[in-house]
Amino acid sequence: MSNAKALPVPPSGAAADWTIPQDWRRYTPAEHAMWDTLFERQSKMLAGRVSPTFLQGLDVLRMSKPGIPDFDELSERLHKLTGWTVVAVPGLVPDEDFFRHLANRTFVAGRFIRTPEQTDYLKEPDIFHDVFGHVPLLANPVFADYMQAYGEGGLRSLGLGAIHRLARLYWYTVEFGLIREDGDLRLYGAGIVSSYGESIFALDDPSPHRIRLDLKRAMRTRYEIDDYQRTYFVIDSYEDLLRQTLETDFAPLYAELNACADLPVDAILPEDDVITRGTQAYAGAMVAAPKIKSAPPIEAHL
Numbered sequence: 001m002s003n004a005k006a007l008p009v010p011p012s013g014a015a016a017d018w019t020i021p022q023d024w025r026r027y028t029p030a031e032h033a034m035w036d037t038l039f040e041r042q043s044k045m046l047a048g049r050v051s052p053t054f055l056q057g058l059d060v061l062r063m064s065k066p067g068i069p070d071f072d073e074l075s076e077r078l079h080k081l082t083g084w085t086v087v088a089v090p091g092l093v094p095d096e097d098f099f100r101h102l103a104n105r106t107f108v109a110g111r112f113i114r115t116p117e118q119t120d121y122l123k124e125p126d127i128f129h130d131v132f133g134h135v136p137l138l139a140n141p142v143f144a145d146y147m148q149a150y151g152e153g154g155l156r157s158l159g160l161g162a163i164h165r166l167a168r169l170y171w172y173t174v175e176f177g178l179i180r181e182d183g184d185l186r187l188y189g190a191g192i193v194s195s196y197g198e199s200i201f202a203l204d205d206p207s208p209h210r211i212r213l214d215l216k217r218a219m220r221t222r223y224e225i226d227d228y229q230r231t232y233f234v235i236d237s238y239e240d241l242l243r244q245t246l247e248t249d250f251a252p253l254y255a256e257l258n259a260c261a262d263l264p265v266d267a268i269l270p271e272d273d274v275i276t277r278g279t280q281a282y283a284g285a286m287v288a289a290p291k292i293k294s295a296p297p298i299e300a301h302l
């Protein structure tokens with residue numbers, strides 16, 4: 001996770017690359033129980049809804065083992081599969097450090113876990129979002145390569161004024177992406193799969209648009225930070241996502257995008273490959289009656 005609001009230098013106790021020890025032994029029984037509750041609820045909900053690749057990741061990383069995962073143990077398994085490791089950070093880290101970690105196949109994760117009162121809404125990603133949501137797909141070699149390519153693209157984008165474009169790409173793929181597998185839409189974005197409400201909404205609700213991913217289109221599109229998305233972008237395969245990313249020359253694309261207006265969250269363009277044209281009824285209801293707004297999804301920062 002990264003954010004422009006991160007402190008400019010690592011806080012005391014953190015290394016120069018912002019990492020801190022996970023201190024796994026310091027988790028309390030209540031914190032482990034919170035993980036188990038969230039894990040059980042999401043695993044049941046995701047059966048038949050999430051990309052099978054995600055479930056394979058949970059399985060090969062043995063993430064169903066009760067309690068909060070120990071990053072050393074998890075990293076050992078993950079490293080053997082794809083060369084990635086998981087490290088703890090104290091909170092939001094600057095963009096450059098975040099990109100550098102991804103480029104080096106290191107995934108930075110929060111080490112705190114939400115309280116029972118925060119079960120359905122958090123302002124900052126916790127260990128459940130970061131580890132349950134993000135890590136299973138890192139066991140897949142193609143997605144693992146995509147995340148590295150994204151980090152490398154991020155480092156190259158520094159100084160080009162294009163961080164917000166890359167943030168949108170991350171948002172609409174890594175955090176809120178859908179995939180079409182064997183003709184069915186499935187979830188894969190970490191912001192969806194770690195949120196009970198959005199796991200249903202993103203797939204079943206008639207409100208949001210679902211549009212085939214085009215990198216340039218996604219990078220022009222604003223996004224909702226603290227509510228369900230009005231548009232989800234759908235990939236054909238992880239291979240296609242990686243291919244589009246590797247084949248795109250981002251520097252001229254940024255220049256091209258600077259000449260285009262940003263698109264609102266609910267836009268549909270004539271050239272869009274629309275899979276579902278949403279009613280946008282959910283968003284309309286929220287504007288008309290904000291007091292009945294249901295618990296928003298967990299906010300997942302870039």
Ligand SMILES: [Fe+2]
Nearest residue numbers: 125190300301
């Ligand atoms: Fe995230």
